[in-house]
Amino acid sequence: MLDEIIIAGFGGQGILLMGRLIAHAGMLEGKHVAWMPSYGPEMRGGTANCTVIISSEEVASPVVPNPLSLIAMNLPSLDKFEPLVEKGGTIIVNQSLISRNIYRDDVEVVKVPANDIANELGNLRVANMVALGSYIAKSKSVKMQTVFEALEQTLGKGSEKIIELNKEALKRGEKIIIG
Amino acid sequence: MEERLLMKGNEAIGEAAIHAGCRYYFGYPITPQSELIAYMAKRLLKIKGATFIQAESEIAAINMVYGASAAGGRVMTSSSSPGISLKQEGISYLACAELPCVIVNIMRGGPGLGSIQPAQGDYFQATKGGGHGDYHLIVFAPSSVQELVDLTIRAFSLADKYRNPAMILGDGLLGQMMEPVQFKEFDEKNIPSKEDWALGSSHGRKPRRIVPFDLDPNELEKIVNKLGQKYQDMQKEVEYEVVNIDNPDIVIVAYGSIARIVKTTIQKAKQEGINIGLVRPITLYPFPYAAIEEVANKVDKFLVTEMSLGQMVEDVKLAVKGKSQVSFYGRTGGVVISPIEILQEVKKLLD
C-alpha cells in the first residue's frame, strides 16, 4: 500500500498534528512513514502544510510534488494544491470554510463540514480531527483504532478529556464516509 | 526489538547524542535546526551534572566546545549554514589542538543570510577544511532520521578515536522531517578515557598544555604532518551505499536527502525501462573515491545531483579519473530537486 498526503490550512488549525497522527498510526501498524512540515516565518503569514507518506515499502523521497490525497482545510490551500493532486487521487475539502466547487474532474472529492461539526461538539479546535476522521475512513491507510492509540500516545496522560473529544470528532468525520 | 519512536530529525540527533553519553551542549538558535537546541535544553537541564548553554553567539559556542573538550567532556554544538561559518575559526583551533567534538550543520540556502530552506551548499566548507590551515573534519551525510541517530553516535566515537572534530552534515529537510527511529543499546563504558591527555588536576603528573600553535616552523610542520598522517589513517573509515550498480544505463551520485529523492527517480525510471544505479557517499570525508572509480570501470555515464551549483561533483570527477562522462544537475537557493526533474535530466543524457 502507498498513500502520499498533503494536508494544508491556516496556522493554528492543527494541520501538523493531523499529519503526525497519520504517521504515528502508520508506524504503530509497522508501516514505513515519513512526515515533513512546511517551516519558517511564512507560517506566521497564516498558512501551514505538511506531507505524510505511508507505505508498505521503504520511503524514498520525502518530498511529494504530486500527492495522492489532499486534505484542504481552507481556500488558499485548495487553490494552491488542487492542481497538483495525482489523477485519480482524493481531495478532502473542509466545506465549512470552502464554498467553491472543485475544478478537477479526474479526482474523487469528499466534502466535510469540519468546522460545523466541531462547533456542534463545542470546540472549534477539533475541526482538524473531523476532517482526519473522514480521510481515515475514506483511504483506509490506517485503522481508526490505531489513530486513537496514536492520539493517546501523542497527547499523553492528563489529557483524557481532550483525547475523548478528539476521538468523538474523529468518529463524526468517519461517519460522513461510512454513514 | 527496540521500541520504534516517531521523531523529528533535529530531535533525533539530540537524543542520539545524549544516548551516546554527550552531556555538554553549547549552541545558538538558528532555523532550521532550532528544535535541536530546544531539545538539548529540555533534556540536559534535567540531567544532573550535564550542561546546556545557549551561548551569546556561535563564536562563543564553539569556543565553549573547545574548552569542554579540552577538559575531557563529550561535547556537541549545532547550527545551520551562517552559524557554521562563524564557528570556522574555532573549528580550525579544535583541529590543530586535536580536540574531539561533534558539530552538526543542518544546511540551508546560502550564501549570505540565504534562505531557510534545505540546501547542500556547504559541501566544500565541510569537506575541504572550512577554516584556515591544513585540516579536515570527519564528515557524515545521513539520509534518514535513523541515520541521523546512528551516524551521530558513530561521529562521537570516531571523533574520540582520531581526536578530531566530526561533523554531521544534514539539511533542513532531514532536520524537519519525522520518521520512526530506534536506539540501539549503547554502553557508556565504550567511551574512551581522556585521562591521558585532558586538562584537569596535575597532582602526581606533569602539567599539560593544549596549544594550537608553534612559532618554530619546523615544530609546527611536525604538528601538521602528524595531522596529515591522521587524515591518511582515517581513509579506512569510508562508508557508502550502492544501489543497482550491476549493469545500469547511468549511475547517479548523490548524498543526504537528495540521495533519497534519487531512489524515487530510480523506481520511476524502472517503470519506463531505464536502469539507474546510485552511489551514495555516507562519509563525505573520507570520500569513497575507490568505490566510485570501480563503478566507473563498468559504467560510462555519471550524473551528480546536488542542491548546489556543483561541489561534490569535483570529487566525483577526481574519483572517475576521466574514465566516464560526469554530468551535473543542481538546484540552489533552497529549492529541493524533484524526482521527475532528475529523471528528465537522465533521459537527456541517455539520448
Add this chain to the structure above:
Amino acid sequence: MGVKKLMKQVFTKPKSLTDVPFTYCPGCHHGIIHRLVAEAMDDLNIAEDTIGIAPVGCAVFAYLFFECDMIVAAHGRAPAIATGIKRVKPDNIVFTYQGDGDLASIGTAEIVHAANRGEKITVIFVNNAIYGMTGGQMAPTTLEGQITQTSPYGRDSKTMGMPIRICELLSTLNSPAYIARVALTKPAYIVKAKKAIKKAFQYQLDGKGFALVEVLSTCPTSWGLSPKEANEWLNEKMIPYYPLGEFKNVEEVS
C-alpha cells in the same frame, strides 16, 4: 489638539514608509516602531539622506518598509556596518534597527564598541525579551523565570544570568550622547517614544554623537499571549525591571 495630533500619528502613513504591507504578527510593536521612526524622519525631513541598516530578526524585512536607502546586516553586526557607512558618508544620517538577540547577544561586542567610539549613528533597539524570528528562544533580555524554548523550565539566573539592561550598561561609557528607554503601551508613552526617537536623529544631525533608543516591545506570538495580554504583561513585568527614561543626555550634562 492632543487627540487630533495622536490620530494623525496613528492613522496617516508617514512619507518615509513605503507602501509594502508589514509582515509582522497582529499586535506586534515592530510596526508601531517603524511608524515612529518614519515620522521622525519626516519631521526632520531627512529620509532622502538617510541610510538604514536592517538586522537579522523579524525586522529583517525593514529594508522593504523604509523609504530610504537600506542594507541588511549579518546577525548582530549592524553597528559595525553603520560605522563603515558613516565614515565613508559622514554627511548622511545612518541608523540601525536591531532586536535584542541581534544587539544584546550575538552583537554585544559591536554595539559596545560603536557606542564607545562615539560613532555618530542612531540605534533603534527593540527589546521584546525573546527571539521572535526563530520561534521563541531565550534572549539576553528574557526575564527571570520566563519560559522560552531554550529556557523550558524558566530562565534560571544561577546558570543563565539576569536579563541585561542595555541602556544602563552603555550609560557607563563616556562617549554616548543620548540613551533612553521607552515603551508603547499607553498613548502618553507613545508620545514620549516619538520624542526620544526624534531626538536620537536630531543629535546625529547636530553631530553630537552616538544615540540609542531602547523600545520595550511585545511579541504576542512567541509569548503565547493575545495582543491585549501582551501589553499587560509588558506593563506588569517588563517596565518594573526595565525602567523608562533618559539614561544619558549630553545636552543636560554639559
